[in-house]
Amino acid sequence: MAVYTDITEDDLKQFLSAYDVGQLTSYKGIAEGVENTNFLLHTTSGAYILTLYEKRVDRNDLPFFLGLMHHLAERGLSCPLPLPRADGALLGELSGRPAAVISFLEGMWLRKPEAKHCREVGRALAQMHVAGEGFEITRRNALSVDGWRPLWNNSRDRADEVQEGLREEISSELDALEAQWPKDLRAGVIHADLFPDNVFFLNDELSGLIDFYFACNDFLVYDVAVCLNAWCFEKDGSFNITKGTALLAGYNAVRPLSPEEVEALPLLCRGSALRFFLTRLYDWLMTPPGALVVKKDPIEYLKKLQFHRTVRSAAAYGFRKADAA
Numbered sequence: 091m092a093v094y095t096d097i098t099e100d101d102l103k104q105f106l107s108a109y110d111v112g113q114l115t116s117y118k119g120i121a122e123g124v125e126n127t128n129f130l131l132h133t134t135s136g137a138y139i140l141t142l143y144e145k146r147v148d149r150n151d152l153p154f155f156l157g158l159m160h161h162l163a164e165r166g167l168s169c170p171l172p173l174p175r176a177d178g179a180l181l182g183e184l185s186g187r188p189a190a191v192i193s194f195l196e197g198m199w200l201r202k203p204e205a206k207h208c209r210e211v212g213r214a215l216a217q218m219h220v221a222g223e224g225f226e227i228t229r230r231n232a233l234s235v236d237g238w239r240p241l242w243n244n245s246r247d248r249a250d251e252v253q254e255g256l257r258e259e260i261s262s263e264l265d266a267l268e269a270q271w272p273k274d275l276r277a278g279v280i281h282a283d284l285f286p287d288n289v290f291f292l293n294d295e296l297s298g299l300i301d302f303y304f305a306c307n308d309f310l311v312y313d314v315a316v317c318l319n320a321w322c323f324e325k326d327g328s329f330n331i332t333k334g335t336a337l338l339a340g341y342n343a344v345r346p347l348s349p350e351e352v353e354a355l356p357l358l359c360r361g362s363a364l365r366f367f368l369t370r371l372y373d374w375l376m377t378p379p380g381a382l383v384v385k386k387d388p389i390e391y392l393k394k395l396q397f398h399r400t401v402r403s404a405a406a407y408g409f410r411k412a413d414a415a
């Protein structure tokens with residue numbers, strides 16, 4: 091559950107008086123999510139999401155996230171829009187946190203995505219990459235290769251508590267990735283966390299993308315690697331090549347990957363698996379017992395990382411040359 095900060099009805103009503111959303115009729119905390127506190131609001135004019143930005147989100151990054159949602163929506167991508175207050179600002183303050191009211195996106199995230207959904211996600215990811223062109227604010231990816239060692243240093247000494255041998259395995263993985271990480275692939279705005287819980291579907295059609303709070307500038311194909319990891323593995327840990335083929339074909343239909351991007355894919359998949367392993371490991375070790383959040387299993391991502399180490403080319407993910415640039 092992710093409701094870290096509570097609000098009172100009086101404070102909420104006062105906060106909403108700056109918005110053109112009618113009168114509050116009900117509100118409730120949303121259990122899902124990890125980073126921020128979200129409430130579902132109903133008012134006399136409809137449904138909205140209220141987001142209170144928690145400590146892990148840097149206040150200085152909020153104009154990037156909120157501006158990006160505007161930029162993408164203006165270019166036809168289906169994603170939530172932050173509502174302006176009467177003074178034009180997109181951010182206010184509630185219960186001591188920066189807070190925004192966001193439009194409500196219809197749909198549900200899929201608990202059991204199939205290959206046809208993976209194709210839609212690939213398409214939407216490429217559409218987001220194209221729509222992100224021309225967005226003027228930039229944000230570096232703090233969770234890319236430069237950020238992994240500091241994160242690892244915080245957990246390394248306790249890593250063997252989670253699984254014996256982890257300390258050695260991850261240290262050598264990190265050395266290898268730092269030495270081989272590509273330097274000059276095509277870069278742009280990436281979502282960086284496009285997991286199934288951040289993609290909504292309505293009757294099998296993708297209705298929109300949410301949760302842009304890890305978005306940043308990085309290699310576009312790194313986002314494809316994040317999605318292969320998040321969408322194409324089965325619960326038993328096996329990689330589903332039918333899903334991989336669909337996701338890559340969907341992506342390529344909108345923005346064909348270059349030969350350099352295709353070649354880099356296995357390494358980027360390893361890196362993306364390490365990135366989620368490291369943040370999950372940190373949370374696993376550091377979240378105090380009783381905290382109102384569901385911790386995610388780091389070992390799931392260790393297994394994905396180990397699979398990618400055996401991969402020699404993007405064909406193992408279902409990449410077909412016919413789809414490429």
Ligand SMILES: Nc1ncnc2c1ncn2[C@@H]1O[C@H](COP(=O)(O)OP(=O)(O)O)[C@@H](O)[C@H]1O
Pocket residue numbers: 092120122123124125126127128139170192193194195196287288300301302303
């Ligand atoms: N714009 C939106 N429309 C509808 N539901 C939303 C919207 N934004 C968030 N939610 C709901 O809130 C949950 C958590 O949102 P998310 O942005 O993933 O939180 P976090 O940043 O904490 O991970 C989502 O799974 C969804 O149920």
Ligand SMILES: N[C@@H](CCOP(=O)(O)O)C(=O)O
Pocket residue numbers: 122123124125283285287288301366369370386
């Ligand atoms: N997707 C990440 C955790 C971030 O969660 P979100 O609720 O912000 O999407 C993971 O699975 O480790």
